[in-house]
Amino acid sequence: MAADSITATPETSRVRGLPGLQALGFNRAQSIAFLLLLAFLAIGPFFLYPVFLMKLLCFALFACAFNLLIGYVGLLSFGHAMFFGMGGYLAAHSAKVWGFTPELAILTGGAMGALLGVISGWLAIRRQGIYFAMITLALAQMVYFLCLQMRFTGGEDGIQGVPRGRLFGMFDLSADLSMYWLVAAVFLIGFLLINRVIHSPFGQVLTAIRENEPRAISLGYRADDYKMLAFVLSATLAGVAGGTKALVFGIATLTDVYWAMSGEVVLMTLLGGLGTVFGPAVGAAVIVTMQNYLAEFGAWVTVIQGGIFVICVVAFRAGIVGEIARWLRVRL
Amino acid sequence: MIEDILFQLELGLPQVVLGLVNGAFYALLSLGLAVIFGMLNVINFAHGAQFMMGAFVAWMLLAWGGIGYWWALVLSPLIVGAFGIVIEKLLISRLYKLDHLYGLLLTFGLALIIEGVFRNQFGSSGLPYSPPESLGGPPVDLGFMFLPKYRLWVVVASLVVSLATWLVIEKTRLGAYLRAATENAALVQAFGVNVPRMVTLTYAAGVALAAFAGVLAAPIYSVNPQMGSSLIITVFAVVVIGGMGSILGSVLTGFGLGLVEGLAKVFYPEASSTVIFVIMAIVLLARPAGLFGRA
Numbered sequence: 001m002a003a004d005s006i007t008a009t010p011e012t013s014r015v016r017g018l019p020g021l022q023a024l025g026f027n028r029a030q031s032i033a034f035l036l037l038l039a040f041l042a043i044g045p046f047f048l049y050p051v052f053l054m055k056l057l058c059f060a061l062f063a064c065a066f067n068l069l070i071g072y073v074g075l076l077s078f079g080h081a082m083f084f085g086m087g088g089y090l091a092a093h094s095a096k097v098w099g100f101t102p103e104l105a106i107l108t109g110g111a112m113g114a115l116l117g118v119i120s121g122w123l124a125i126r127r128q129g130i131y132f133a134m135i136t137l138a139l140a141q142m143v144y145f146l147c148l149q150m151r152f153t154g155g156e157d158g159i160q161g162v163p164r165g166r167l168f169g170m171f172d173l174s175a176d177l178s179m180y181w182l183v184a185a186v187f188l189i190g191f192l193l194i195n196r197v198i199h200s201p202f203g204q205v206l207t208a209i210r211e212n213e214p215r216a217i218s219l220g221y222r223a224d225d226y227k228m229l230a231f232v233l234s235a236t237l238a239g240v241a242g243g244t245k246a247l248v249f250g251i252a253t254l255t256d257v258y259w260a261m262s263g264e265v266v267l268m269t270l271l272g273g274l275g276t277v278f279g280p281a282v283g284a285a286v287i288v289t290m291q292n293y294l295a296e297f298g299a300w301v302t303v304i305q306g307g308i309f310v311i312c313v314v315a316f317r318a319g320i321v322g323e324i325a326r327w328l329r330v331r332l
Numbered sequence: 333m334i335e336d337i338l339f340q341l342e343l344g345l346p347q348v349v350l351g352l353v354n355g356a357f358y359a360l361l362s363l364g365l366a367v368i369f370g371m372l373n374v375i376n377f378a379h380g381a382q383f384m385m386g387a388f389v390a391w392m393l394l395a396w397g398g399i400g401y402w403w404a405l406v407l408s409p410l411i412v413g414a415f416g417i418v419i420e421k422l423l424i425s426r427l428y429k430l431d432h433l434y435g436l437l438l439t440f441g442l443a444l445i446i447e448g449v450f451r452n453q454f455g456s457s458g459l460p461y462s463p464p465e466s467l468g469g470p471p472v473d474l475g476f477m478f479l480p481k482y483r484l485w486v487v488v489a490s491l492v493v494s495l496a497t498w499l500v501i502e503k504t505r506l507g508a509y510l511r512a513a514t515e516n517a518a519l520v521q522a523f524g525v526n527v528p529r530m531v532t533l534t535y536a537a538g539v540a541l542a543a544f545a546g547v548l549a550a551p552i553y554s555v556n557p558q559m560g561s562s563l564i565i566t567v568f569a570v571v572v573i574g575g576m577g578s579i580l581g582s583v584l585t586g587f588g589l590g591l592v593e594g595l596a597k598v599f600y601p602e603a604s605s606t607v608i609f610v611i612m613a614i615v616l617l618a619r620p621a622g623l624f625g626r627a
Contacts, residue, residue: 076433076436076437078436123613123616123617124616126616126617126620127572127616127620129432129433130369130375130432130433130436131572133375133433133436134375134568134569134571134572135572135612135616137565137568138565138566138568138569138572138609138612139609139613141562141565141566141569141609142606142609142610145605145606145609146606148605149602149605259561259562259565263440263444266437266440270437298451298452299448299451299452300448300452301448302444302445302447302448302451303444303445303448303449303452305441305444306440306441306442306443306444306445306446306447306448307441307445308441309437309438309440309441309444310423310438310441310442310445312437312441313427313434313437313438313441314423314426314427314438317430317434
């Protein structure tokens with residue numbers, strides 16, 4: 001079965017992790033990769049443009065949240081833009097109109113993602129496989145149309161001029177570098193939370209459901225409840241990512257709820273490596289960088305993204321991190 | 333109260349009938365999706381892009397070759413269908429042993445490529461394509477409303493093609509092979525039927541149906557690269573509502589939902605863009621397998 005399923009974890013014996021990082025569930029290779037990630041987060045803003053890095057981290061968190069579903073439960077959601085986009089709208093609205101501090105605005109975005117996740121998960125979990133993908137896509141399209149009509153979203157204009165505000169009411173975030181540290185912290189918390197979930201007994205049950213759902217059910221696990229919880233968790237973190245992005249750029253628009261955004265997060269995760277811990281972040285980094293440098297080519301970006309999709313599916317299903325892991329014979 | 337509703341309905345009847353035109357496209361597209369899914373177990377995300385290609389090929393035939401609507405109605409599905417054969421042989425056929433979701437991802441990528449190429453070539457503003465003269469002329473008087481001849485033709489053509497597809501699949505020898513291979517491909521192959529070729533041709537036929545719908549749509553909507561992508565998402569909802577088990581089921585659901593959308597435009601216009609998705613949610617709660625689906 002494992003070879004047929006959409007993600008297959010490479011069979012490697014569990015290597016003991018570095019002391020201290022074991023508690024996070026990392027093996028040795030993952031611990032090293034995580035330290036590299038920390039180093040990148042710490043020195044990145046001194047070499048690269050902070051706004052670009054913040055955008056990258058928002059999408060990385062979004063992709064990690066998406067990967068929790070596809071990589072560890074085997075559910076392909078084609079509507080994650082609704083959580084990302086609506087999280088952005090709610091964060092923007094609460095910061096601008098209700099005067100929330102940034103941390104509360106981001107949490108509001110996450111709460112919106114959770115609420116939408118409960119509703120759409122309740123509907124979509126009834127079907128599996130391809131139908132699940134189509135249902136989530138259709139629900140996201142409905143949310144898109146609602147956003148187009150609702151007054152608080154500002155329709156085609158979106159919500160503009162959202163203030164970054166003061167963290168905890170004290171630290172001014174209008175400087176890009178200060179905002180960067182908040183975004184990096186949000187990303188790290190989300191990343192570690194997902195990793196903790198994956199390596200928990202709960203995460204092991206999720207993997208069991210992915211590999212063989214009837215068997216997991218016959219062992220007494222309520223598969224639908226587990227799927228639902230994972231779905232809501234993923235939606236919440238996608239909402240957090242969307243909310244953070246809205247604060248970074250001071251704007252929330254229809255782009256983030258559009259179906260193309262749902263496709264983009266699938267692409268990032270696929271390119272980085274489905275079911276790997278670090279893959280989604282790497283995939284997000286590649287795609288965001290590519291969009292940044294190819295922006296002037298207009299519609300060709302879409303063509304290139306489509307091309308990457310096709311190549312990944314036909315010849316490169318393990319993704320970048322998956323291939324590296326296979327080459328090094330470790331789990332990443 | 334009831335009189336009010338009847339009066340509103342009478343005023344809105346044209347809208348409801350126009351809903352049938354949308355329904356015709358839903359029916360044709362969900363039919364193609366169902367045919368492809370039945371045989372290949374692949375949800376063809378590129379269906380919307382192939383619908384758009386159908387419209388563009390019709391436009392190109394006219395603008396560059398001077399070939400008119402009626403020939404385009406035949407040639408465009410053939411050309412786009414041939415393109416489908418290439419796609420199936422080169423790419424999709426590599427995925428049959430994998431999880432079905434990969435088929436969805438691959439065809440999504442193809443849809444992005446096709447749409448992007450057309451947007452580069454033709455821009456996103458849309459090109460005009462006028463209906464043939466024989467279908468222009470004064471609108472037809474239906475007694476309660478005037479319907480442009482062309483829209484009437486769309487409904488009729490869609491019905492005829494859907495019915496023909498149903499007949500081929502249910503009543504002919506080829507259709508019998510097809511249904512048998514859907515149930516058990518290995519066994520049918522053991523009987524000496526060339527199943528891989530049948531799969532390829534099925535994909536081509538499904539794609540040709542999308543292109544046919546595209547040519548029908550060209551004079552109604554302006555021919556533009558995005559015309560397929562949002563339509564296909566609605567059609568996915570239609571497919572979820574109907575279930576992909578039966579051909580007639582897809583056709584009925586398609587037309588039915590077109591009508592419902594038309595009704596929504598009369599009674600509550602704000603909901604007309606979302607009503608199909610709401611129905612999908614209700615159907616999922618009441619009958620998760622879809623109205624005509626097998627659990």
